[in-house]
Amino acid sequence: MNLFDLMIKRRSVRCFKDTKIPDEIINNLVQVANNAPSGGNIQPISIIIIQKVEGRKKLTEFVGGQPWVENAPLSMIFCIDFYRIKKWTLKSDTDFQGENSLSHFLIAYADLMGAAQNVVILAESYGLGSVYVGSIQSKIDDVREYFSIPKYVLPMMVLSIGYPESIPKNIPKLKHNLIAHNEKYKILSDDEIAEAYNNKYGDFDENVDKYLEKAYIEVIEASKQHKTSWIKLVKQMMKKLEIRNHAQFLFKLRYPSKAMVELNKKQIQAFKNAGFNIF
Numbered sequence: 001m002n003l004f005d006l007m008i009k010r011r012s013v014r015c016f017k018d019t020k021i022p023d024e025i026i027n028n029l030v031q032v033a034n035n036a037p038s039g040g041n042i043q044p045i046s047i048i049i050i051q052k053v054e055g056r057k058k059l060t061e062f063v064g065g066q067p068w069v070e071n072a073p074l075s076m077i078f079c080i081d082f083y084r085i086k087k088w089t090l091k092s093d094t095d096f097q098g099e100n101s102l103s104h105f106l107i108a109y110a111d112l113m114g115a116a117q118n119v120v121i122l123a124e125s126y127g128l129g130s131v132y133v134g135s136i137q138s139k140i141d142d143v144r145e146y147f148s149i150p151k152y153v154l155p156m157m158v159l160s161i162g163y164p165e166s167i168p169k170n171i172p173k174l175k176h177n178l179i180a181h182n183e184k185y186k187i188l189s190d191d192e193i194a195e196a197y198n199n200k201y202g203d204f205d206e207n208v209d210k211y212l213e214k215a216y217i218e219v220i221e222a223s224k225q226h227k228t229s230w231i232k233l234v235k236q237m238m239k240k241l242e243i244r245n246h247a248q249f250l251f252k253l254r255y256p257s258k259a260m261v262e263l264n265k266k267q268i269q270a271f272k273n274a275g276f277n278i279f
């Protein structure tokens with residue numbers, strides 16, 4: 001398969017076979033992460049490799065019980081790592097203040113995602129599947145404590161990887177020419193924007209099961225892999241919150257706007273606990 005087809009066909013995989021990934025492959029995945037572009041080539045990242053059941057279980061707990069994290073034979077915790085650089089610069093009679101610099105933080109997070117995405121693509125080429133798990137960001141303190149992560153290191157993203165048991169077929173996406181602007185930003189009318197999202201999701205389906213398959217694949221997969229009927233819970237929530245369209249589903253139910261803003265306090269505190277003072 002050529003690279004374009006591989007990248008167009010890639011889907012986040014959440015159902016894995018219980019097959020160990022060979023060490024040479026894991027080593028190659030780490031090599032491509034390390035070879036990713038990095039602002040100033042500073043490489044402010046570390047990756048914690050989790051394969052043992054105990055670590056997988058604990059990590060699953062920290063990401064809100066997403067069962068694919070426990071079921072994947074491999075998870076990588078991608079961390080912004082300023083600890084190593086601070087030690088090095090101190091020994092070199094200078095100082096690095098990444099923990100106080102928004103610019104260093106933003107570049108480091110961009111580096112981290114570039115490295116992780118290199119892993120996604122190489123993994124795909126080996127017939128592996130992967131899924132990012134960003135909810136680790138709400139449990140930074142717990143993750144740091146359990147995995148012995150020192151000050152100035154922030155666990156920011158999990159990538160769970162394994163041989164796919166099943167791969168989702170169709171995930172709605174915006175039309176690609178909508179996200180590209182020629183030379184100058186083209187402001188769309190409200191109707192054009194509404195149409196773009198209608199094109200992405202289709203009509204809001206009265207058949208909730210069909211709707212969830214399209215718009216919330218995580219809940220379908222979680223219900224298959226865990227005894228809790230997440231689908232039932234989501235349906236109850238949809239009724240209670242009177243969800244009538246896709247935007248309400250996303251920002252009243254999945255990512256409730258108020259709760260997302262309130263999360264700031266906890267996350268800023270977790271950053272402070274890790275020695276970061278940027279917000």
Ligand SMILES: Cc1cc2nc3c(=O)[nH]c(=O)nc-3n(C[C@H](O)[C@H](O)[C@H](O)COP(=O)(O)O)c2cc1C
Pocket residue numbers: 010011012013014066131132133134135171218
């Ligand atoms: C930053 C980021 C965080 C994500 N967090 C989660 C997560 O916590 N759980 C999960 O199952 N998928 C997570 N995903 C995967 C997305 O749900 C997935 O990429 C999206 O539904 C589009 O599907 P696709 O990857 O197949 O194109 C995350 C993806 C990104 C880029």
